[in-house]
């Protein structure tokens with residue numbers, strides 16, 4: 001499944017951030033998804049518990065934010081919002097447009113939880129599991 005590998009690389013990124021910031025756990029992950037990213041939000045959400053099991057982000061909430069589709073018109077130069085199946089300029093109606101955004105899949109933010117009382121030793125033990 002395509003979404004499993006996407007979810008895996010997402011998790012690698014989240015774990016790296018959590019490690020860098022000395023987080024105890026990840027509470028939420030926000031992903032920005034364009035309608036043309038080729039990724040199914042539902043499949044990604046289904047893949048998440050499988051991939052995150054046993055990781056620092058096991059109990060994190062996966063939030064998907066949908067990004068708008070924007071096209072730039074090759075004729076009149078305006079940037080307008082478009083529909084996934086109709087990438088035409090809203091200004092002049094021309095179909096000769098260039099996609100500005102709408103095909104991306106981004107890790108927008110990660111919410112972390114830190115516990116100050118935790119010692120380096122405990123953190124180390126945790127990492128060895």
Ligand SMILES: [Zn+2]
Pocket residue numbers: 073074075076077078089090091092093094
């Ligand atoms: Zn136009």
